Amino acid sequence: MQRRTFIAAAAATLGAPALARAQASGAPAIEQVRQRGVLRAGLSTFVPWAMRDRQGGLIGFELDVGNRLAQDLGVRYEPQPTQWDGIIPALLAGRFDFIIGGMSITAPRLEQVDFSEHYSTSGLLMVANSRIAPNHTKVADFDRPDYTLTCRRGTTVAGVLGRLAPKATVRQFDDDAQAEQEVLNGRAHAWVASAPRPMFSALNHPTAMYVPFKEPFEPQREGIALRKNDPTTLAALNEWVRARHADGFLKARRAYWFETREWASQVAQG
Amino acid sequence: MDREAARRLPAARAMTRPPPPAPRKRLGKLDWILLVLACAAAAWFAWRVSQLNNYRWNWAPVPQFFLRWDETSQSWVANVLLHGLFNTIRLTIFGMVLATAIGFGIGLMRTARDPFLRLVGRSYVELMRNTPPLVIIFVLYFFLSSQIVPQLGLEARIAALSPEARATLQFLFGDPRLIENFVAGLLCLALFEAAYIAEIVRAGIESIPRGQWEAAASMGLPRRHVLARVILPQAIARTVPPMCNQFVSLVKDSSIVSLVSIQELTFMATDVAVSTTRIYEVWITVAVVYFAVCFMLSLAFGRLERSYAARR
Numbered sequence: 001m002q003r004r005t006f007i008a009a010a011a012a013t014l015g016a017p018a019l020a021r022a023q024a025s026g027a028p029a030i031e032q033v034r035q036r037g038v039l040r041a042g043l044s045t046f047v048p049w050a051m052r053d054r055q056g057g058l059i060g061f062e063l064d065v066g067n068r069l070a071q072d073l074g075v076r077y078e079p080q081p082t083q084w085d086g087i088i089p090a091l092l093a094g095r096f097d098f099i100i101g102g103m104s105i106t107a108p109r110l111e112q113v114d115f116s117e118h119y120s121t122s123g124l125l126m127v128a129n130s131r132i133a134p135n136h137t138k139v140a141d142f143d144r145p146d147y148t149l150t151c152r153r154g155t156t157v158a159g160v161l162g163r164l165a166p167k168a169t170v171r172q173f174d175d176d177a178q179a180e181q182e183v184l185n186g187r188a189h190a191w192v193a194s195a196p197r198p199m200f201s202a203l204n205h206p207t208a209m210y211v212p213f214k215e216p217f218e219p220q221r222e223g224i225a226l227r228k229n230d231p232t233t234l235a236a237l238n239e240w241v242r243a244r245h246a247d248g249f250l251k252a253r254r255a256y257w258f259e260t261r262e263w264a265s266q267v268a269q270g
Numbered sequence: 271m272d273r274e275a276a277r278r279l280p281a282a283r284a285m286t287r288p289p290p291p292a293p294r295k296r297l298g299k300l301d302w303i304l305l306v307l308a309c310a311a312a313a314w315f316a317w318r319v320s321q322l323n324n325y326r327w328n329w330a331p332v333p334q335f336f337l338r339w340d341e342t343s344q345s346w347v348a349n350v351l352l353h354g355l356f357n358t359i360r361l362t363i364f365g366m367v368l369a370t371a372i373g374f375g376i377g378l379m380r381t382a383r384d385p386f387l388r389l390v391g392r393s394y395v396e397l398m399r400n401t402p403p404l405v406i407i408f409v410l411y412f413f414l415s416s417q418i419v420p421q422l423g424l425e426a427r428i429a430a431l432s433p434e435a436r437a438t439l440q441f442l443f444g445d446p447r448l449i450e451n452f453v454a455g456l457l458c459l460a461l462f463e464a465a466y467i468a469e470i471v472r473a474g475i476e477s478i479p480r481g482q483w484e485a486a487a488s489m490g491l492p493r494r495h496v497l498a499r500v501i502l503p504q505a506i507a508r509t510v511p512p513m514c515n516q517f518v519s520l521v522k523d524s525s526i527v528s529l530v531s532i533q534e535l536t537f538m539a540t541d542v543a544v545s546t547t548r549i550y551e552v553w554i555t556v557a558v559v560y561f562a563v564c565f566m567l568s569l570a571f572g573r574l575e576r577s578y579a580a581r582r
Contacts, residue, residue, distance in 0.1 A: 051545035054334055056350035078447060081541060082531040086408070090531065093416035095451065175540060177549045184325065204547065205326075268331035268546050 028232035029097045030073070039070040039077050042091055043101030044084040046176065047197050048257045050101060053266045061257040065119060066100045068249060069224075069240060084154050085174075088112055091225060098237075099225035102194070104156055114230070115223030116237035119250050122258075123216025124157060126190050127180075127198035127209050133189035136212045143167050148188040150179040157192050160218050184208055194220075196258050331546045332555050335538075354538030355559060357444050361456055361524040361534055362563075366517055368460035373467025380472040383493075391468065398465030403526050407458050411530040415454035424450050448533060455532035463520050470512045474505035510578045514571030518564045525560075535559065 026032070033039050043050045043062050050060040058079050070077030080096045091099050091113060104122070105115045128136060136142060142149060143165040151157035153172040161170045171188060173179040180201050182188040191198060195216040202211045224237050244250045257263065297305070320327070335351040348356075379391030398406060428439065428446050436446055443449050478501050486496040528537035535556060543552040 045541045045544040047545065047547075052335075052350060052541050053545075055338060055340075056335065056353070080531070081533070081537075083529055083537070083540075086530060089408075089412050093412050094420070095415060095531075175544045177544045177547055180547070181325075181549055268334060 028230050028236075029226055030233040030236045033073060033075055033097050037075050039066065039073060039075050039098075040080055040096035041066045041069075041077070041098045041100040042080045042082045042087050042096045043099070044082055044087060046102055046194065047200065047267075048263065049194075050079070050081075051267055054268050059263065059266060061120070061253055062100050062102055064253045064257075065250070068244065069100070072240060084152070088225070092227060094227075097226070102222050103225050104220035105223045106156055109225070112228075113225045114228050114234055115225055116234065117241045118221030118223045119241045119244065120222045120254055122194050122220050122222065124160060124192050124218045124220070125195040125198040125211065125216050126192045126213070127183065127201045127211050128190040129183050129186055129188070130208055130210050132186050134210075136190075138213060139164050139217060141212070142190055145169075147190070150182045150188045150191045152176050152179055152193060155193075156218075156220060161192060164218075200261075325550065327551065328548060329551050329555075331548050332542075332551050335542050335546075335552075350538045350542060351535065351556070351559075353444075354533060354535035355563075357452070357532065357534040358521070358524050358536075359563070360442070360444060360452075361459060361527065361532070362517075362521050364456055365459045365463060365520055365524060368456065369463035369467055369520065370513075372460060372464035374471055376464060376468035377471025377475070378497075380468060381475045395465045395468050398462055399469075403462060403523070404529065406462055407526050407529060410458045410461060411454055411527075414457055415451065415530075419450050419454045419457075422450075422453075424453065444533070452532060455527040455530055458530070459520070459524060459527055463516065463523065466516055466519075467513070470509050470516060471505070473512075474509035475501060477508055478504055507578050507581070510571075510575050514568070514575065517571065518567050521564050521567065522560060 027035075041062075043058075043066070045051055046060075048060050050058055050062045053059045058081065063079060066079055067077050082090050082095070082101075087099055087101065087103075088109065090096065099113075102120075102122070103109070103115075105118060109115070126139065126142070128134075128142070133142070133147065145167045147165075147168040148171055149161050149165060149168050150171050150173060151161065152175060158170055158172055161168070168189075171179075171182070173182070176193055176197060179191045179193070183191040184201075184205060190212075191201070199211055199214075202209045224241070226233055226237065241250075335349045337346050337352065338349045339345075340347045376391050376394055379387040380395065382388055382391070428436065428449060431439065439446055439449070443452055482500055482504075483496060486500045487493070491500070524534060525536035528534055528540065531537060539552050539556040543549045546552065
């Protein structure tokens, strides 16, 4: 089932050197954005980073970040919903200017793209099936050969689980909803994803699911991804991130999306 | 062969052999019992699934993603799933036209006398047919969308258009801002489907007896006239059923391009399923929509097949 990621990676590897050269010779991405008057940023649906509201529009933390960046550059913001598996190849292919989509900064990704300084930090949370995996309180409790853990493909979670729970079987799914469903159906013992999504899952299914521990583990940092060899753009983005940390914008938006559920009425969740 | 003689032949045979019984039109008692049993089994299966899966069914969030009431304009407007369906239909229609054109060309190459043309045609078909569609779509898309499509300069041309022209464009191709993306996805789909259509065309041409070529050539017709006036009219009539089949499969295959983020029905459904956490409801609904589209297409093609059969 890793096939798709592999193909995307292979396509990116084949295409990347030629593209990187083509891109490097062009104007800095941020200049292209200013000239075009439009900021295009790739993202993928992750609750509450980016999701569809009842009107079919996109809302979420990343949308607030992208909107503000566009506003500060004096351009229009056009979010580009993209399959997570192919999001890096799509950036390299020039489909959009940046990825503003909760992408955490990792060494393998740094080989393909550059990242701005982090604009948010997150951690992982776990939600477990109350019937088949009851009364656990830490990740180590799930490190058993008879346990199955689920996560979304293409995220950093599989690697983390391989390290923290090497004995358990890890199964990866295309999106969060499927990974969650597998645990809900009792076919897997726990699902691991970025906080706070697993917490919502326990709230939505109070009898079937529980959160073994409330404190997120494996802190991760998310940055804006951009094509390599573009120091001008990188510097501009870093400066923007620092300014938005300083004026409290990022912290306030994060608190709204991750610590409250005031937005829940906008989304048709049931 | 003389048409009159061809028509008379089966009739002559019928005199010596009893005609086969006509197919029954009505279901018998046993058929009904079996049908009821099959329905009961399906219902039991559905009930077991709903018991096994610790799942609270809630269909309420789904319909609003097709049509929603817009407060500001006080009217019903299309939402993401309907927009997705429109894009699927666009992909299907343009995909059919393009794939048929390319496939027809490749099919003719496959039956050409020139070994080079045959080699090229054969290579194309074998390459497309023997690699997973996923790989083809990924590689083609990232190549097309980064190297070829930007060369067309679509974006600049669209920006220069009048508002009316833009509206027409939106009707034909969807959101003008995503048009490059759409075109790249469409080309991928058409190139992929063309390989299968090429095989249908080749099989159609080769199904015409060799004798017809020879007979037409012996009357002094040049090869292209033989092809255009004798072979193809018959071959095309024969390819109608498999071609219809291929078009229905194209509707379903169009979901593959959701992988490269073309905003069609499957892509939108993924978004909605993840956002609402109503996975089964969304996917079952989408399956019903695909079924409806394909079934209507099958009915329409069925009619076309009958009219071709009647003409023959």
